[in-house]
Amino acid sequence: MIPDLGKYAEAVLGAYGLSLLLLAALLILTLRRGKKARAALRRIEEETARHGKG
Amino acid sequence: MSLWEYANPVKFLALSARVQPFAWAAAAIGIFVGLAWGFFATPDDFRQGSTVKIIYIHVPAAWIAINAWIMMLVASLVWLVRRHHVSALAAKAAAPVGLVMTVIGLLTGAIWGQPMWGTWWAWDPRLTSFLILFLFYLGYIALWEAVEDPDTAADLTSVLCLVGSVFALLSRYAVLFWSQGLHQGASLSLDKEENISNVFWLPLVVSIGGFTLLFLALVLYRTGTEIALRRTRALGVRLDRHT
Amino acid sequence: MIALLVRDLRLAFRAGGGFGLGLAFFLILVVLVPFSIGPQSALLASIAPGILWLGALLACLLSLDRLLALDFEDGTLDVLATAPLPLEAALAVKGLAHWITTGLPLVLAAPVLGVLLNLPAQGFGWLVVSLVLGTPALSMIGTFGAALTVGIKRGGLLMSLLVLPLYVPTLIFGAEAARRGAVGMAVETPLLLLAGISLGAIALLPFAAAAALRMTIR
Numbered sequence: 001m002i003p004d005l006g007k008y009a010e011a012v013l014g015a016y017g018l019s020l021l022l023l024a025a026l027l028i029l030t031l032r033r034g035k036k037a038r039a040a041l042r043r044i045e046e047e048t049a050r051h052g053k054g
Numbered sequence: 055m056s057l058w059e060y061a062n063p064v065k066f067l068a069l070s071a072r073v074q075p076f077a078w079a080a081a082a083i084g085i086f087v088g089l090a091w092g093f094f095a096t097p098d099d100f101r102q103g104s105t106v107k108i109i110y111i112h113v114p115a116a117w118i119a120i121n122a123w124i125m126m127l128v129a130s131l132v133w134l135v136r137r138h139h140v141s142a143l144a145a146k147a148a149a150p151v152g153l154v155m156t157v158i159g160l161l162t163g164a165i166w167g168q169p170m171w172g173t174w175w176a177w178d179p180r181l182t183s184f185l186i187l188f189l190f191y192l193g194y195i196a197l198w199e200a201v202e203d204p205d206t207a208a209d210l211t212s213v214l215c216l217v218g219s220v221f222a223l224l225s226r227y228a229v230l231f232w233s234q235g236l237h238q239g240a241s242l243s244l245d246k247e248e249n250i251s252n253v254f255w256l257p258l259v260v261s262i263g264g265f266t267l268l269f270l271a272l273v274l275y276r277t278g279t280e281i282a283l284r285r286t287r288a289l290g291v292r293l294d295r296h297t
Numbered sequence: 298m299i300a301l302l303v304r305d306l307r308l309a310f311r312a313g314g315g316f317g318l319g320l321a322f323f324l325i326l327v328v329l330v331p332f333s334i335g336p337q338s339a340l341l342a343s344i345a346p347g348i349l350w351l352g353a354l355l356a357c358l359l360s361l362d363r364l365l366a367l368d369f370e371d372g373t374l375d376v377l378a379t380a381p382l383p384l385e386a387a388l389a390v391k392g393l394a395h396w397i398t399t400g401l402p403l404v405l406a407a408p409v410l411g412v413l414l415n416l417p418a419q420g421f422g423w424l425v426v427s428l429v430l431g432t433p434a435l436s437m438i439g440t441f442g443a444a445l446t447v448g449i450k451r452g453g454l455l456m457s458l459l460v461l462p463l464y465v466p467t468l469i470f471g472a473e474a475a476r477r478g479a480v481g482m483a484v485e486t487p488l489l490l491l492a493g494i495s496l497g498a499i500a501l502l503p504f505a506a507a508a509a510l511r512m513t514i515r
Contacts, residue, residue, distance in 0.1 A: 006098070006103050006104050007103070007169075008103050008104045008105045008169055009104070011105055011108070011165050011166065011168065011169050012104050012105060012107050012108060014165055015108045015111060015112075015161070015162045015165040015166065016089070016093065016107075016108075016111065018158075018161055018162070018165070019111045019115065019158045019161070019162055022154055022157060022158050022161075023154070023158070023268075025154075026150070026151065026154045026272070027272075030272060030275060030276055030279075031275075033279055034275055034276065034278065034279040034282075037279045037280075037282040037283045037286065038278075038279070038282050040282070040283075040286050041282040041283075041285055041286045041289075044286050044289045044290060044293065045289065047293060048289050048292065048293060051293065186462060186465055189458075189461070189462040190462050192458065193458045193459040193462060196455055196458055196459075197445070197446075197455065197459060200446075200449045200452065200455050201448070201449060206448070206512055206513060206515075209509075209512035210445055210509055210512055210513070213445065213505055213508055213509045213512070214445060214459065216505070217441065217463070217502070217505050218462070218463070221462070221463045221465070221466060222462075224465075224466040224494065225462075225465045225466050225469075227466075228465065228466040228469040228470060228490075229465075229469065231469070231470075231473070231486075231487070231490070232469045232473055
């Protein structure tokens with residue numbers, strides 16, 4: 001399945017692995033922060049709505 | 055804190071919500087196809103062996119690293135001239151993405167350079183310019199973190215982005231000048247598209263497209279996050295005043 | 298304008314004004330270099346221009362904290378911002394005052410320290426010329442950095458992070474001119490580019506600095 005990378009296998013796989021790892025980290029951090037921020041906004045919007053009525 | 059939190063961001067969020075699914079999907083497809091094509095289905099270069107496969111990550115990352123800064127520059131200008139908050143927040147949202155792409159570019163370059171040039175790092179103009187770009191990203195992000203008032207932070211970082219762009223450009227030429235005095239430029243350069251054959255070029259273009267769409271999707275999502283944070287802050291202030 | 302310049306100079310020269318600190322730092326840094334890399338005179342001679350330039354740059358950076366911070370704390374900047382004198386001009390004067398109290402002494406001290414580092418005889422003139430042409434840019438860029446970070450608590454370290462990348466072109470051309478001078482190569486090109494950066498910085502950065510300052514003290 002994996003093509004024959006010859007003597008540079010380590011370099012190629014290392015570069016791909018490291019880059020994909022960094023991209024994954026960026027994605028996960030972005031999504032986690034985004035979820036948290038959106039959840040906080042929803043909470044405070046509900047609270048504001050309650051205050052508005054009450 | 056008046057109309058902005060409603061009028062412009064709402065329109066932006068609506069558009070963003072419509073575009074994002076396509077952007078994410080297309081980015082995933084583009085990166086997957088580009089990298090898989092490059093990794094599994096391209097021949098080795100006669101000089102570089104299989105290390106040529108690294109360019110399918112290296113070049114797109116470098117491309118985004120530079121264009122993210124240019125996008126931040128445009129967004130900063132829009133903020134300074136038109137005072138659209140979304141614009142300032144988009145610049146803020148793009149910076150960490152650009153930073154990560156710069157790191158990927160530098161790391162993959164070092165990994166490629168080790169077998170090819172026999173060294174992880176050389177003070178070659180291109181490498182040095184990227185290192186300087188990395189420092190500019192760091193400073194820009196640090197300034198955003200350091201200023202408490204969000205509007206002042208947007209103002210100051212915009213000015214830094216403008217001045218920084220001029221100096222980054224100056225550094226680019228300074229580094230070219232400086233490094234020529236020491237040693238010749240890179241002997242093998244793949245970035246010039248004219249000496250790259252179609253076999254390598256097509257998957258590279260697909261990969262660059264995928265990375266660009268990923269950047270778009272990330273920035274849209276992150277800008278939404280920033281808008282949510284700003285709105286939370288504004289509502290928090292209002293709640294405090296009521297209670 | 299002149300009154301402002303005189304005031305800034307007087308404050309700097311007064312006891313506790315910080316004048317001389319930069320110089321002392323420059324001296325210590327240059328003295329430490331042989332300790333860290335060894336006393337071989339040939340090696341020292343070849344790195345002397347670069348070390349002297351780097352030392353001058355760091356000494357300049359060190360004194361930037363005080364450039365606006367004290368005036369910000371005691372409200373002088375608010376007065377300046379509302380004064381008839383444009384803020385741009387006031388900041389240009391402040392940059393000039395910084396150059397006179399920091400840049401100029403560094404230029405004058407550099408040849409003396411060059412002796413310590415075994416700088417070749419032909420290099421002294423070009424070292425001084427390159428520093429004279431380059432230090433105004435360092436002061437002006439520093440003024441901009443100080444204006445950006447003046448409202449931030451404990452902004453000193455952040456300012457270094459912002460200012461140092463901006464110093465890159467100046468350092469490259471300045472040190473290159475001094476290095477070429479020391480080995481007897483033609484120095485016109487880097488000197489001209491260095492002068493260009495200084496002139497550009499003096500012409501444009503006061504506007505950027507004033508804009509940044511207005512954003513902070515609005």
